[in-house]
Amino acid sequence: KNVVSFRSLTEEQLVVDKDAVESIIKHYCRESGVRNLQKHIDRIFRKAALQIADHPADMTPTTITVNSDNLEKYVGRPKFTTDRMYETTPPGVIMGLAWTAMGGSALYIEAVLKKPVDYATDKDGSLETTGNLGDVMKESVRAAFTVAKGILARDEPDNRFFDKAHIHIHVPEGATPKDGPSAGVTLVSALLSLALNKPVVQDMAMTGEISLTGKILPVGGIKEKVIAARRVGAKRVFLPAENRRDYDDLPEFMKGDLDVRFVSHYTELYQDLFE
Known part of the structure; x- marks a missing residue:
């Protein structure tokens, strides 16, 4: 509404579809706030206002509609590709959530066998990262x-x-340095999925530090990670129980329809991993 008022445009002059706004969030903005989103919407109104000003006075004005198909015309080429690498994750692959300088993002963990297991002849196993x-x-x-x-x-x-x-x-996007303990639960899940040769529940994401006894410890960047989960289409998200307050403080529109499950020990997560 502020942008409409500032640009003096009405709904009869300009309509910005919901899918256009979602595309801006997915492909143009990675911040945790909305400042960059507002900048892109403002750019749409600027260009629309120019179109209206250039419209011949003797012709009936038409409503300008901006959607995901013509969005580039107004805000340029997308800056970011989707975080979602897998539509369906195979055994050993789990979608985690990361917190970066650009906001939240999906962080996939891939666990694979370097060669088939031969229980009769193989000696001690190995682990490479x-x-x-x-x-x-x-x-x-x-x-x-x-x-x-x-x-x-x-x-x-x-x-x-x-x-x-x-x-x-392996953690994809090898050119990007990665550190911190918050992928602990994701790593455990990837290893168990590989060992059992079972894919986990689809459209699931998680974050949390793991202790040696299986306790799930709190992590940072909950707001950014929740936004990332929604952006990649996750439906179920596991968060540390000690981060519940961080999640509760988020506005309802940010939570959407995510099925968020708070866990304090890995056994709680594990019972829902392959459901």
């Missing part, structure tokens, strides 16, 4: 591996997968 990981995140990988091994030993004591498997964990 790539993806430009910092020291804290590398430690988080080792902690997650210990937690995953413990869960598998508890639930399937005869399963020797982690003893024999040669596993490669």
Whole structure:
């Protein structure tokens, strides 16, 4: 309404469809606030006002409609591609949530076998990591591996997968440095999904630091991560229980229809992982 008033345009002169606004959020803005979104909408009104001013006076004016199809005409080419790498995640792949200088984003963890497991001949397994990981995140990988091994030993004591498997964990976008402990629960989930050869629930995202005993610890950037989850189309999101207040402080429009589940221990998350 402020932009309409400032530009003196009415709904009879300009309509900005909801899908255009969503496209701006997905492909032009990565901030946690709305300042950049307002700048892009303001640019739409500027160009629309010029179109109206150039309209021949003797012709009946028509309503200008801006939608996702003609958005580039008004705000230029998209600055960002979608964060969503997988429409359907296979076993070993989990969508986490990250907090960056540009706001929130999806952070995929990929766990794959370097070669098929031969339980008869393979000796000790191995664990390799790539993806430009910092020291804290590398430690988080080792902690997650210990937690995953413990869960598998508890639930399937005869399963020797982690003893024999040669596993490669990769975090895509290798040119971007990544660090911090908040991918802990995502790493555990990716390892268990690989070990059991089962894909997790689709359209699910998560964040949280993991302790060696499976406790899920609070993380930062909840607002940015919730926005990222909505942007990539996640439906179910796991957050640390200790971050509930951060989530409750968010405005309702930001939460949308996300199914947010607060967890304090990994066993709570694990029971819903393959549902």
